[in-house]
Amino acid sequence: MTSVLLLCFLMPTLVPWYLWSETLWNSFFVCVMFRYIFALNSTWLVNSAAHMWGYKPYDINIAPVENMPVAALTLGEGYHNFHHTFPWDYSTSEWGWNINLTTFILDQLAKIGWVYDRRYATRDLIEKRKARTGPQASTYIAHEHEY
Structure with missing residues (x-):
């Protein structure tokens, strides 16, 4: 709790005020409150947009x-x-580093031994899951019932 108060509220307020002669109010409202609100809204955007708009290649039966x-x-x-289909996969994507800075950082930290025991979904497992619960699975099931 102390580190949160120090790093998220006190330091971002005091550094611009003391080092750059910014007003205390501007330091607090811009460097603390604006940043905090922006970070929260960015997080909520991910959880809203990534559960509403897009495509479902792995499991059509879930919302994400x-x-x-x-x-x-x-x-x-x-x-x-x-x-949500493979919650234990450390990279959250089958695409590796493709637009995924988190996976890149974890892979780099693994090279120096700071990260280990990374779990990931194999290509075979991904393809089997796509065939079972992906969009093509519903097409297959629909055709199966037509006969």
Whole structure:
């Protein structure tokens, strides 16, 4: 709790005020409150947009979707259909580093030993899940009942 108060509220207020002669109010409202509100709204945007607009290549039976604009804006957090289908996959995407800064950072930290035991979905598992619950599965089932 102390580190949150220090790093999120006190330091961003006092550094511009003391070092750059900014007013205390401007330091607090711009560097603390604006940043805090912006970060919260960005998080909520991911959770809203990535559950509403997009496509569902892995599981059509759940609400989360793949939303490429969200993935681009958040550097990898828009791959929600994959993330909810394979929640234990560390990269949250089958695409590796493709617009996914988090996966890149984790891979770099793994090279120096700071991250280990990364779990990921194999290509075979992904393809089997797509065949079972993806959009083509519903097409297959619909054709199966026509006969």
